[in-house]
Amino acid sequence: MKRIFMLILCMLLSHWIIAQNTFRAKVTSDQTKAILKGATATIPNLKIAISADTSGLIVIPNIPNGKFEIDVTYVGFSKSEKVYSFPQKNPDQTIEIVLEPSTGELAEVTVQTTRTNQSLRDIPTRIEALSLEELDEKSTMRPGDIKMLLGETTGIHVQQTSVVSGSSSFRIQGLDSRYTQLLQDGMPLYSGFSGNLSLLQVSPLDLKQVEFIKGSASTLYGGGAIAGLVNLISKIPEKTPELTFLLNGTSANGVDASGYYSRKWQHIGTTIFGSYNYNGAYDPSNTGLSAIPQIKRFTINPKIYLYMDEDNSGWFGVNTTYENRLGGDMQVIDGKADNVHQYFERNKTFRFSTQLSFTHKIDEESRVNFKNTIGYFDRQLSEAGFNFKGKQLSSFSELNYVRNGEKASWVAGANLITDNFTATPPQSSLNYNLTTLGAFVQNTYKANNWFSLESGLRLDDNTPPPNKPANGLFILPRVNALFKLTSHLTSRIGGGFGYKMPTLFNDQSEQDGYQNIKPLNTGNTQAEQSYGLNGDLNYRHALGSEAFISVNQLFFYTKVDRPLILQNNTFINAPGHLTTQGTETNIKLVMDELVFYLGYTYTNTKQHFNGLTNTQPLTPKNQLSFDATYEIEGSFRFGAESFYTGSQLLSDGTTGRDYITFGLLVQKMWKHLDIFINAENLTDQRQTKWGSIYTGSITNPNFGDIYAPLDGIIVNAGIRIKLLN
Template sequence: MKFFFILLSCMLFSYGIMAQNIFKAKVLNDQTKAVLKGATAYIPDLKISAAADTSGLITIPNIPNGRFEIEISFVGFAKSEKVYSFPMQQPDVTVEISLGQATGELAEVTVQTTRTNQNLRDIPTRIEALPLEELDEKSTMRPGDIKMLLGETTGIHVQQTSAVSGNASFRIQGLDSRYTQLLQDGMPLYAGFSSSLSLLQISPLDLRQVEYVKGSNSTLYGGGAIAGLVNLISKVPEKEPELTLLLNQTTAKGTDASVFYSQKWKHIGTTIFGSYNYNGAFDPANIGFTAIPQTSRFSINPKVFLYMDEHNSGWFGVNSTYENRFGGDMQVVGGNADNVHQFFERNKTFRFSTQLSFTHKIDEESKINFKNTIGYFDRDLSEVGYEFKGKQLSSFSEVNYVRNGEKASWVAGANLITDHFSADPPQNGLNYDQTTVGAFVQNTYKATKWFSIESGIRLDDNTPAPSKPSNGLFLLPRVNALFKITDHLTSRIGGGLGYKMPTVFNDDSEHDDYKHIQPLTIGNTQAEQSYGLNGDLNYRSALGDEAFINVNQLFFSTRVDQPLILQNNTFINAPGHLLSQGAETNIKLVMDELVFYLGYTYTDTKQYFNGLTNTQPLTPKHQFSFDSTYEIESSFRFGAESFYTGPQLLNDGTTGRGYITFGLLVQKMWKHLDIFVNAENITDQRQTKWGSIYSGSITSPHFGDIYAPLDGAVVNAGIRIKLLNK
């Protein structure tokens, strides 16, 4: 018996030794095949990490039997995440792992906008993605809103629509804001009347990715996406909990306080975002009017995520924002109005929306998705002797089926969109009701290793219907092709049709504050219809072992027939068409810790009305951007940027001058704390330096077009506290 116990103990001891496995991997650059010395491996479940030696070899001993995910990462390259089973079938073999460079379109970026959740590199539709790492930088520059985030993107121009309230909209490729869509998690939370002030009420701290699709996308998302769309992807709970606090103060009397919390358990998870933003009335030019209005805003966005089993998951969220924006005469805002100082603009807004998303996974290749949002928007706009109040109730529901096969992917679905607006009092006559029922199908087919094609078609039925020729029924085809010419050179070519239902909610109405806008009868007005084409070339290559370059050249052309124009305070269809053509150039160079970015946009937008040709106002023909960043990962970041906006035609027939702005960012990071200082427009470029922005008296001013900054040089500084992170 004693011998038996000794033998059993030896066997158990031997098994324990055998159960301690060794993982060996060699990490290479996937293009040059050069070894990546210093690459790191991490096993989250075991909290074990190791670094590659000078030969690129990583060795992790003492791994128990079982299945473990191993993360391989290296600065400047996309992370590899793969599950390995231990003991391995060939325990003495060194695994070879190739990492793709993280330049331009990141190697492992998955996009949601096309609904197939595929890798960015493999989608024929041209999509630009701003990942979490870059959003992290943008959130320190302007924590309170995404106005700067969009304004610094090639091909997107942010247009201020109010001189004293700061209201702004964004335009893609030279087309008015009503031709663009702003989505959150693929849902139109900011459409119609609620698009007002949307750029100024969304914080980047709540986002994990931003996706831009430029050119006609009505096939995917219905009417309104003629010029393109921006899809804001919210953060979701990750393996590690997160609790981040951000505090920011600006020299323009602004204060921002934000908090984000997320946690994931076995079957449930949550994210909670909350913020308070305050700005005092600011007049750097001392002209007596607010360049930045007195603003107080509170937002809270909680979400609950359910992971019921391996086939069913979903989430439910609430988005709520209240804001009081008070601009105009500085003396009035300060509470000292008199017979001379009377002018003001006050915007009180309340947003409330619910979002629901549910996914049923049928098998490894197919799933069914359902999403819904219901939105309520209440706005009270008041001036001296005038008040415009309105409420919008809108909804969006969609069900779609997705199948991702080895050669072909399919998306088919239907959606219902409702939009109801009621003015208060009703005699404003701007009440609006619209219902759209749509069905769509899309196929992505990988014909060969070098050629893929994505085609889709959509049918929408709108009630009430516009006047002829379409009468509310629109058939929208779309085709995009991807050519992988070489390992370094790819090209995308595509086009599609689009439409936009008639509505009074656009930049012209905002500029007028709806004071003189006459009601629009949809049955007497034609829908705007568009035809869009775009094509690009993308070159990416390594320059040695630690430098990479990505060059993208895009060409675009969009025609809009019978666009709505404002004539004698009434919106009518123009007798002709609008044509926007141009090009975008993007160059990104990564040299170890140094990153350089150069962007250029050429936009030529013309109006062809009544046989005459005119330039579209408020559309700069030339825009340049330059950005350089030096970053030691998780330790230090320094950035410098410059932007040039060329001259642009104004609505009064004059030309707004071109201008250049410069900015600097310094950020020091520790494990649980970041400190940052950012300076924007340090040369103090202001439109008020070049002339008056209004005519008439200070009692009853009439403001012209705003084409350049009004707030001048602004410095902000703050801290970000990360209480829970890996």
């Protein structure tokens, strides 16, 4: 009997020993396929937790027979929860576990502006990105344009250039709008004359991501990006078709209706965006002048995508916008003009451009890209007793080579940019023509796990050339370095040269409506040349399993030699230079469904002309923003935000007062339907409360600087219908 008992015990013991199983898995990112070293695998029932090694491999030994849930987590990524049966059919198999980026600041973001499609965390150039989720929120707050989207971004200031028509430009780090670039999918659709009104004619509904570079971005995008650039990344067709309609109405007599459709088949895909935007003239202060003009705008943007095979793909798109914008005296807008009420400002614009992109994949590491855009822009600006009409024909073509190696990545190429502006008589003397041929090379070298260096060089030749010393030829070096000091703390430092060719199209001429401006003699005018430095510290950390904090501190400095200024209706080079310096602070705290954001910008921009130093007008030194959002994904969203804009010097030597605005958003989401209501400027801050916005008579008003809102409290509400999603 004793022998039988011992035999049974040995058999059970041997079975238990044999039943010990080993689980092997490799953890990677869904977007970039990068190895997620340090990912954690947990078997809750067995109280086992193992971390992945440097190759992303997880090995869990001594697992008994049965079914066990294994959870895999990594900071900034959604958790993988899956039940596995042991013993496995193939015990030596290494399972691949792919984690998707989670929402929140720590999610992994892939950027396109650098051409290498790398993770945001691994690029030495400092880039900020607004994700699709954030754009989804912005599209319900202001569906008709991206003015609010840019205006609520730290370090960017939106400046209204017309009192009655609402035209606006944006400034980065205190520099005039002519020192910035607005791109669509890496192409300059909104440069020169066509840049006017661009903020007010782009809808966020068909955007997937918005990327910002603040500071010199000369290597890939030319010298004009002295202050930085904004790259609008369009949505692309996915396997799951999308059909979305958005209807919106505002308390300021506005209506927006837009639709977006996308679908991808095996070898072809398409996206189609269309919108109609209307706004009746709106005068909340009863000044007799429109704070918001009468607007009628149509937009249609179709694209077709071709996936010929694994190595060749491309797309072609068309962007078309027509707008009739009428502001001024409310009686004139209503068709009741008389001898006293005559003032108006009408902008009729037609925008048409094509976009072409083709990519050939050479091997797993390298590819060749070609892209082209041709743009036509027709604008007629009419005022009482004055009419200015012009047409712009521009083009951009680029061929580049990209290689992403394990240690080094290369981007090299050449581009050709043409810009031709023709004014209708009697302003034909303002005609403008410029051709730029550029070549560039950029290398990103990952020396080790904690240090990467990005260096670039660009050579541009401009025709017709400006005055000496450059004579149209510019060499633009740029260097950026990334230091991963710890797993939570990184730092970037860099700088570069830039330049801007003389042009009539800037904030000053736009504010003056191009009246009485004398022709620009490019050959007798020097190009503006710049030197810029940026440095930042970025801290990211997980506070438990559901909370994240991100802190970014940026320092910047830019000097612009001999900037172009308007003097006696003539653009000349100023006798001196312009400097801007300051800091940006961004703090984001994510606590499961609750997100807090705090942003602060300090900007000190000075004019150093004729040995004297003066503060640049219309540049607030202090700006502060706070945002709190509570969201149950796919169900409910509530947001509250507040913005402080500090006092600023005005062109007449007076000081514009500081002010605070406040807004609220409530959104309820179902599978196929969203309902939202949003309120802006609940503190009803209006410049017209603090004094008159013009001098002279209502017949011929002389407007001062606009430094605060004119439209007061605005409430909008609407629905978004998702038929396919």
